[in-house]
Amino acid sequence: MTASVLIVDDERNLRSMLRSLLEAEAYEVVEADGAATAVEICERAEPDVVLLDLVMEPGPDGIAALERLKASQVDSVVVMMSGKATLADAVRATKLGAFQFLEKPLTPEGVLTTIRAAVELAQARKENRALRAELTETPDIIGSSRVVEDVRNLVSQVAPTPARVLITGESGTGKELVARAIHLRSPRGARPMVSLNCAAVPRELLESEMFGHERGAFTGAVSRRHGKFELADCSTLFLDEVGDMHPELQAKLLRVLETGTIERVGGEREKTVDVRVIAATNQDLARRTAVGSFRQDLLFRLNVFPIHVAPLRDRLDDLSDLVQHFATLAGAKCARPALVFGPDAIDRMRAYNWPGNVRELANVVERLTILGAGGTVTAQDVAGVLPSGRAAGSAPVTSIAGGPADLASALERYEAELISNALREADGNVAEAARLLKTDRGNLYRRMRRLNLSRSDTGVSK
Numbered sequence: 001m002t003a004s005v006l007i008v009d010d011e012r013n014l015r016s017m018l019r020s021l022l023e024a025e026a027y028e029v030v031e032a033d034g035a036a037t038a039v040e041i042c043e044r045a046e047p048d049v050v051l052l053d054l055v056m057e058p059g060p061d062g063i064a065a066l067e068r069l070k071a072s073q074v075d076s077v078v079v080m081m082s083g084k085a086t087l088a089d090a091v092r093a094t095k096l097g098a099f100q101f102l103e104k105p106l107t108p109e110g111v112l113t114t115i116r117a118a119v120e121l122a123q124a125r126k127e128n129r130a131l132r133a134e135l136t137e138t139p140d141i142i143g144s145s146r147v148v149e150d151v152r153n154l155v156s157q158v159a160p161t162p163a164r165v166l167i168t169g170e171s172g173t174g175k176e177l178v179a180r181a182i183h184l185r186s187p188r189g190a191r192p193m194v195s196l197n198c199a200a201v202p203r204e205l206l207e208s209e210m211f212g213h214e215r216g217a218f219t220g221a222v223s224r225r226h227g228k229f230e231l232a233d234c235s236t237l238f239l240d241e242v243g244d245m246h247p248e249l250q251a252k253l254l255r256v257l258e259t260g261t262i263e264r265v266g267g268e269r270e271k272t273v274d275v276r277v278i279a280a281t282n283q284d285l286a287r288r289t290a291v292g293s294f295r296q297d298l299l300f301r302l303n304v305f306p307i308h309v310a311p312l313r314d315r316l317d318d319l320s321d322l323v324q325h326f327a328t329l330a331g332a333k334c335a336r337p338a339l340v341f342g343p344d345a346i347d348r349m350r351a352y353n354w355p356g357n358v359r360e361l362a363n364v365v366e367r368l369t370i371l372g373a374g375g376t377v378t379a380q381d382v383a384g385v386l387p388s389g390r391a392a393g394s395a396p397v398t399s400i401a402g403g404p405a406d407l408a409s410a411l412e413r414y415e416a417e418l419i420s421n422a423l424r425e426a427d428g429n430v431a432e433a434a435r436l437l438k439t440d441r442g443n444l445y446r447r448m449r450r451l452n453l454s455r456s457d458t459g460v461s462k
Contacts, residue, residue: 054082143318169309172359217266356425
């Protein structure tokens, strides 16, 4: 993957010389003429290496910029440059995390040697950070039911191969968990898996998210950006909710799968990538191809190895294990003892339909952990946090409390309650709530504005 370098210096000629030198070595280069601009770029894009001048007019200086980068927890490797540095400056910069000092006048050999070492450190940091993040998660698929065992067996069979996988199932069933389990058990598992939710990115930005863009490719493209395919080179790309992809993007994705090459938005050169694609959807793609809204040839490319994840209501034998697992996680997250769920509480949970599946179950357990003071959870405790009127096997309908004054106000109350419940079940994700309600995201936003609803009104904090 091409490394990125930010050059920060108030001398335009020096920046131009360094840019030519580094671009000749295939580095991606961004420039800034002052500390404030440099910090803004770093916080937004986090380049691999920052070449930072110590003294810049009119200021602030490089030390001040280094302090701000450290406070912002930017993980770029910083190389200081100066012709006027004192020993005190060098000591202070080192304490703030500077990798090395380059004395002016610079030499091409000195710059390139330092940049190569800094890039190696930056890439090692990124890989270690990604691995630590993955190790804090639990890639195991919880449960002992027959359907879960079948999924585990399929994961074990496909993981060592380079085959593409299409994971299907309702929202909240754990499709990304299955994808992560496949990735971690594959030869690519030492590298971080890259994820992209195709439904969460606006359609006009999705191509840039997938393939990257060149500087000036469109309004707001102030620098070159890597897309998800480049970031996943030699690793795995997880395309969640691939069924929501616009037909024009479907054609471009198909071409990448066929050729193994990508082209950034606004670019003129193709780049070869080695990416294993795992896709997921809660939609019936076979039906979508029949009506012409999803390309059949793309489905064939993605669906090399299908895995279906069953809804929670079809694997209630796993409910007790899942509850205990989530109780342990919620206790650690909230710094409280893990709750114990009595048999009556588990029975009450079995009677519920779980339209939000495992994700909804995790939210309910965390809610009980926050509300409770430890001890044993009863059926009454569970009933207090579950939406009313949703027994197992019933339709996902929320009843209206109290008698309506008139039809219009009753319908508005019903609509507001239905949307609020869907947002809770989707953990505040408006796109996912729209899918639960079988509508599109734009329509849901319009209804929320009309009803003066926001995600905060549902008790969702993020």
